[in-house]
Amino acid sequence: MKNKIIFFRDLGLEQWSKTVNKMNNFILSRSFYTFDEIWFVEHYAIFTQGQNHQKDNIDFIHNIPIVNADRGGQITYHGPGQQVVYFLIDLKYRKINIRQLIDIMQTIVIETLHHFSIRANIEKKKPGVYINKKKICSLGLRIKKGSSLHGLALNVNMDLTPFTYINPCGDINIKMTQIKDFNSKITLEDTRTILIKKLSKFLDVIMIKKKQ
Template structure:
């Protein structure tokens, strides 16, 4: 009787290799508009010359209006408002917020937009659970919530097969600017942050950076799990 030899799936192997090749870069504090232009330039590149990357960063204070944003009257403020090509409505970015942008070739990674959104959300949920914070999704309202308050928001764009923009995670920041808008288009939506959900802690740059890398690592590990399912 001839024995059978198990063969691996070449497609699965190539996807796993692509996940393993993802590189994480902490690029510090960045202006929103210039960062968007850099992401757009990468998306316009030939697919073969684009590596899969995750950018970890923090934006200077800014309101961004996504492609679904209706005209909204803002209270007087020194905070600039810029148009974004991500999906979604209006949100605020500022110091003390962790931003994670996955610049990924979706086909190479076997990812659709819905699965990318779910994986980003799950990464944030898992990291929050590790700090004993009960976080969850909400139906028809992308993002991550603690009770009824939003702690992480999502907005994505896919162009030429590459995802960009991504997830913003409220770490330890001034939440006041959110009161000038309907966050993500939801009137009266409460927002919260990591700092307000834990009993004690040293909320400094070193801890913020460690949490950002933990978020990226969890996201990559979830992608790896998908290749084995």
Template sequence: MTAGGQPAAVAGDLLVKRLGLVDYEPALEAMRVFTAGRGDDTPDQIWLLEHPPVYTLGQAGLAEHLLPAGREAGIPLVQIDRGGQITYHGPGQLVAYLLLDLRRRGLKVRELVFLMEQALIDCLADYGLHAERKPGAPGVYIDGAKIAALGLRVRNGCSYHGLALNVDADLAPFTWINPCGYEGLKTIRLRDFGIADDVAAVGERLLGHLLRLLPPVSVTGAGVAHAAAAD
């Protein structure tokens, strides 16, 4: 995986990689390789990055949620192994991948999803925005419009994939799909609320909340392998 970011930095009991703009498929392969090669003592990692324009479709996702305008737009569609339906990634969107050993942190998948949502809610509150969860529809919303999406894969007790927060991304590609499988779902971004911080600045703020909420490494247990149905 090539990236134009900064060297990895230690933050508490994990490594943080600020990778800049990275093509989607090499990033996905790097997550898989890292997760498959983990040992009991491998430090957890969080990757902060952006992707060039790409649609991703979860392992049980329906291709029909890519509308004709999306098929004609020339944006690549990648079938992947997270839960959930279709979403869009592009420049101006903060992506955070959480490569965590859940057993060592005593976390269940639903607890990690809740934690990720809470970190996003707290980050947005820093900007004076009231965000909330929506029952049955993982992610974070402001007045019913989606500003952040989630998607995870857990293999042998270790997570990869993560979350995406719209900072100043082009929202047009979202109108060419049924975002996360919901027809007519409105998507929004921080810039719509007059927030001037760029992706890097928002990433540091969100990272602080993730690190605050993550339990420390201390617990081991049996492994699991499944996708979390999140979007």
């Protein structure tokens, strides 16, 4: 039964550090009997540097905090209007490797965008999802105790300006885009609803909302 259910939480708008602390505590305290969870959250404005990024000895960029993250990948920006999805999945139990999880993450985003009549694709050797060569979704994962942490960040309806202060994902050529640029009527709630449906399909599970 456990393998057919994944709980999901809607954390609303939350400080990045608070969410990450809760995520790490969840992974450290979980046992064989713990159900997998997927968290939906928006973050207050923040830059996060992944483990592959050469760390900058600064605390702010244009008054926005910059912090180190224990995920893979380079530097990115989080802010209100971006749907962040954290995957707290026991990969060993589900017989999924990290490459397969990345493929699933990219697929559910592409399928969600397709639902809204937005055509998206992946780029070779560039994790994430793109539209017309512009990036709309970034990925970053870490594996701890056989379980995944972190996940994806899908730009929905946000201020993209802070992305211009950095080289997103460490690539000077990457430009960012968002769902709003293609359909301004689509909300975070609309996006979240379809993402949940696609997660149910591609992970072959029943998604059940968990109370906070």
